[in-house]
Amino acid sequence: MLEFTAATRRDEMIEALCKILAIESVKSAPQGNMPYGKGVFDALIKMLGIAEKLDFDSVNFYSHLGYVEYGDGDDLFGIVTHLDVVPAGDGWTVPPFAGTVRNGRIYGRGAIDDKGPAIAALFALSAIKENCISLNKRVRIIFGCDEESGWSDMDFYKKNGGEIPGMAISPDAEFPIINAEKGLLQLRAVRKAYPVTQEKGGLVVEALHAGERVNVVPAVCSCKIRGNAEVVRRMLDIFNEDSAVKITAEEKDGALLLTAHGLSAHGSKPEEGKNALSYMLSFLNMLPLQKNAVSDAVYELARYVGLQTDGTNLGIASHDESGALSLNLGYFKTTEEGVEAGIDIRYPIHTEKTPVLSAIRGKIKELSIEEVFSRPPHYVPEDSPLVAGLKRAYEEVTGEKAYCMTMGGATYARAFPNSVAFGALFPGQQGTEHQADEYIEIDSLVKTADIIANAILVLCK
Incomplete structure (x- = not known):
């Protein structure tokens, strides 16, 4: 059971997310060592820089993606996020690439899809590291760069020796658990x-x-x-x-x-x-x-x-x-x-x-x-150890019953066999991904970090 909370680092999380949201990380023509264009590359470098300030050793995987890791053991637990976003589109009442904090929300393209959840995952792992908690698995947070446009980053990762996690989550959908995704x-x-x-x-x-x-x-x-x-x-x-x-x-x-x-x-x-x-x-x-x-x-x-x-x-x-x-x-x-x-x-x-x-x-x-x-469609049985552990982790933090759902969206959970989408929208919340005035609620950002931290403890401690 989680004995700390990311709420103590609330302001730090807001500042980090706003820095990432200020970067227009829409895929563009490749330039040199920037396979998805300068905007996506800048977001990757910024995220890895934030991770290093949190005392992680970061890995830039040939600029196709990046990752940080903490823990010990032969087994790998993956948290798969992405930093690329769709174009802003029309209808915004706030700047789409600024990181605007207003009325308990952080606005910007990618706030909920998927920069906000990526920041939540990073601070979740940082809290575990800061509290000197030993893990029996290595936890790797992957920051993808081509989720919105074809997943060539995941293909590159697999073809070039990227380690396949035995279990993984992708905080790019809804809570409690998405264990089935349509084709x-x-x-x-x-x-x-x-x-x-x-x-x-x-x-x-x-x-x-x-x-x-x-x-x-x-x-x-x-x-x-x-x-x-x-x-x-x-x-x-x-x-x-x-x-x-x-x-x-x-x-x-x-x-x-x-x-x-x-x-x-x-x-x-x-x-x-x-x-x-x-x-x-x-x-x-x-x-x-x-x-x-x-x-x-x-x-x-x-x-x-x-x-x-x-x-x-x-x-x-x-x-x-x-x-x-x-x-x-x-x-x-x-x-x-x-x-x-x-x-x-x-x-x-x-x-x-x-x-x-x-x-x-x-x-x-x-x-x-x-x-x-x-x-193809993606499915992980509800009685699997991964889903059972995530149910426990969610219930311990929220006090609410966890259950499984199906979605039409395609998350990076599909990238690995034993992987499900886990967060970051809570039941009853409006999804603003790919819409004007996209946002994440600050309380949800913090709670997502706590749930992910508890999931790591349940599955990897």
Whole structure:
């Protein structure tokens, strides 16, 4: 049982987290020894510097990730976090990359996903070290750098001799325990540009843009359309009467600029957002568009995806004890080469990827469907020593009953066989990951550190 608390280091934790949040660690083009760009590299170096000030020997694993370690023994217990974040997006009322402390919360992109939990884990291990507690396992906190964009850091770690923990947790989800994660399938839908014969009276979509990441519900979508503006405005009035997302129109350079403002959410929970792209497609589907690569994509995606988040029209809807399949249309962009859209799918643990992919390709004919990234479902039995220990650790600190859950999100728990997601959102709390004004409650930051510290004691002392 834990006999100390991270509350005594509350101010120190806040200061450390704000320093990390001030770094815009969005993946960018590689530069020299910075495989994920300067922002992610700077966050890694800053975190390792904070760890060294806490008297840890840190390891920079070829700038793909870093880690610190404490304890003795042949067995390794892993705590897997990440420092990269998704782009800020729109709708913020505070600076996304500053670390703003207000009303008991710390705001910033990555506050809950996953810089805050990373700081909590670091201070949890520091408290154990500071109290000179002997451990019979080595505890390694891993600071990943490519969780939001493909997990190449974990692949690099495994291929280059990184030790695989016998047990691991990833504080990148919810308490009490996520012991099952749905399968993940991310797709790219492409339509190449082709010569178009001009038709009289039709409407031409010249550009359509929304979103930046496939695993984020896009909050804004813009469209440039040319033709009979009066027709568009009349249809827009009809559409806006009953639509949960309104679309505005502005004339510029002889064209209409349409803008839809929705609500962002994590791509694994698309039903919690309002997908501005999906609403724009639904509107454009009402119009007589001249045929080009954009209109082909618009009509196809509106027909088979539209406002649905469960894949019914694609013939891929499924459900089991782990929940229902979810689908997010994450981005859409037009270039001189053509059109590209991103689709993020989370499928139940008893569903297989191949039939899902085949069904989509069987429906969508106008676009080429390419698999970009996938992960199979992940499951650790509830009666395993790892889960039993985590239940005890959670209950001793919170006084509340621990239980297991399933999620659609993909955490680094999948990176290792005997690993589960453990924190950092508490039951009843609102998840703001991938949303504007993302935050972590300071009390939750401290409590998360205490729970992780107790988990280390239960499983490694």
